[in-house]
Amino acid sequence: MKKMIFIIPIIFLLTGCYNYREINELAIVSGVSIRKVDDEIELTTEVINPKKEQDASSGEEPEFIIYTSRAKSVQEAIRKMIKESPRKMYGAHIEILVIDEGIAREYLMDILDFFARDPEIRSEFKVLVGKSDDILKITTPLEKISSENILNSLENNNKYLGFANVVTYHELISNVLNPNIELVLPVLNMKGNVNLGEDKENISNTSVKATSIIDGMAIFRNNKLMGYLTEEESLTYNILRDSAKNFFIRTSGHDNEYIVHEIIRLSSKMEFDKNKNEMKITLTGNSAISEVNEKIDLENLEEVSKLEKKLNQELKKMVERSILSIQKKYNSDIFGFGDVIYKSYPKYFQKIKDEFKHDGFQNMKVNVSVKIKGQEKGSLNRGVRK
């Protein structure tokens, strides 16, 4: 009992300790953008402004506040923000990291360490390449926080269009460290006028003056930005990497006639044929007809199977075309062909590694087979057009 009398006050006296911070003393960072200015790193953070709901006067306050600082290193830059901010930056809730085009072209490897090393920051945030500065500053109408706006449109783009891929920081790091596969990041761009977008007025109009858009994907070689993919190339990349969940293919008939297919449950499989030195790509999945602008009877099984064939051909053509253009234009193994060979024939790949990196990928033959099954046809049996 005497011991307890000593211990209990000690418990209360020793409270000011490790990592203790009240929730209202945090500057919750939701987005970070990073660029290089004259040999220094410029860091921009978007800090959420927690507004009091009942307070009428706080309606005037912005939803988030932008802090910018420059230093030689990332860590210094983020700490120097304290100079202008009353609170210390809290990084556990970072949702996106926007890497500027300039850094992506030259210095990508220089900035990666900090975000992976800091224990506070979770490596589950998404990474994009920013084509324009100050994108984080734009006020956005539906999602109040601009990082969240970007994150949601990125995820939905990947989910319903297939033109962008979602890369978490963790994936970025493992991708950068893996020599057998090249990096691809989604691209963030700006539409409209930045100076107007910064203002709160931007969201008081029905059509915004400036907005951020997800603009395709950036292709890297040896962790350096090479260029930007077209929509078709982006889609092909996502199909082959199994990250396109839902997208559309249009098969055209004669005289501007067309049918739009929605591809669902797509899965791709890559196999390396050592004898033929050929990559076999098999795509399987289902499709649903989502728009018909052609004279066709969908109750007729023959016509349906013809249509299915046409769709498979169209998809095959598109994939082959895109792979070829990436091979010729960038010579960057973003599909991970090297990784496939390495995983099935590790010893063989060790031998050809250097050669493969040089022109092996470029000259790799590709054999695409597509097996999409048509399953749903929607609520109509025939097209509206007669």
Place this chain on the structure above:
Amino acid sequence: MKDINQIVDRLKMETNNSKEITYRKKMVCKREVYIIYNEPLTSSDKISDFIIRSLDRINKIYPKEKKLEEVIFNEIENFKVSKITTYEDICYYLHYGFTIILLENSSTYFALETKGKLSRSINTPQTESALRGAMDSFVEDMQTNMGLIRRRIKDNQLWVESLEVGRYTKTKVNLVYLNGVCDKNLIEEVSKLIKSIDIDGVINCGTIKNLIEKENKSVLPTMISTERPDRVCQAILGGRMVVMIDCCQFALILPIVMNDLLISSEDSYGKSINISLTRIIRYMALFITLFTPGVYIAITTFNQEMLPTQLLVSFASQRASVPFPAFAEAMIMMLAFEILREGDLRGPTFTTSALSTVGALILGDAAVSAGIVSPIMIIVLAITSLSSLLFTEPEMINGIRWWRLLFMVGGILFGIIGVLLGFIFFIIKLSSLHSFGLCYLMPYSPISLVGLKNSMIQFPTKYLNKREPALSSNEIKYRRKNS
């Protein structure tokens, strides 16, 4: 033996000539007879209508009878006539509301039952209400209470061991159990414990409870006190033992485990599948009331990364104007609630409406507008205290507070890790706890398949065939025959 006048004198002297004890002298068959009774304890009707009248009748019919003892024993109109011989017995019966008849030149005296009715009538249960369930509850009179039990269990095997505790109060303590079902070692142990109690007085079951409880360092109860006869009978049938104390309307059920505190007597009315959901909710409530403040403090002061961003922003905006740390805020609100609850329990009934106004408006709404506490803290407090009120045993509600405080301190010191450490300590403490030899976490650890059927999930009565082996002696294994 002694002269009866001597006895009367001694009694008068020892009671300091108490006016409450009436000595009535009468001549019966030419012998001096003293009728002594304790007036507040006795019913005057019974004495004058039966005892005095029958003595008069005896006097008329047998005026010259020599063997008066025999005649009185046979003829007196009372259902309970005991022959006593010692002075101690005289005092004992006198203070129990008996009427004593002293005969001149005789060594045997008579004690006649003339108890007055000092107890209230059977009422509805006040502290353990149930939607369905018997509406009678124990009263302060042991006789009535035993009657309520006997009415439900009509068997010779319902054994009662009567003991007496208290130097001055001489309180009757009954151990009630089913012979052959209840563990004999348990009966022996408890009766030995009660017999060894040497105390001035026992006014309620709390004294007995504290004196026979072995786990005095634990804050959680190892016995249940109840005023519901149906609950007591269920416990007896389950192989448990019940301690009834005279002049106390609560009976003690022992031994009990953690699981029993989460079972209501009403559960047997419902369908097992519905009851199971209720049980799960009760278990969840137990965890909610234990952990919510601790986890809230830990998350908002250490582990902010655990919250979704939206929620974090909402918390931060609510706490923006609160000057206190989360722990102090929580302590203020907990203290306010405990004071409110105590006031509600102790205060007279007509103040409760004033209390609820103060509680709801001033502590809830105004404290938030004044910026003393955040709205989220009010929600945390509300769900915590609401969940704690699910348990009928007040000892449980009170005991839980200590553990909650421990988790809060753990949370403020080390965050979620601290809460976890507290939880580990909690589990260790619970599993080392015993209630009269029964492990406190019984159906779960050590695992008991029979017990599990009536724990967090209640199986249909059809499948509850066997008795809990740890609870009963193994003579009668089945509580229900398979059909």
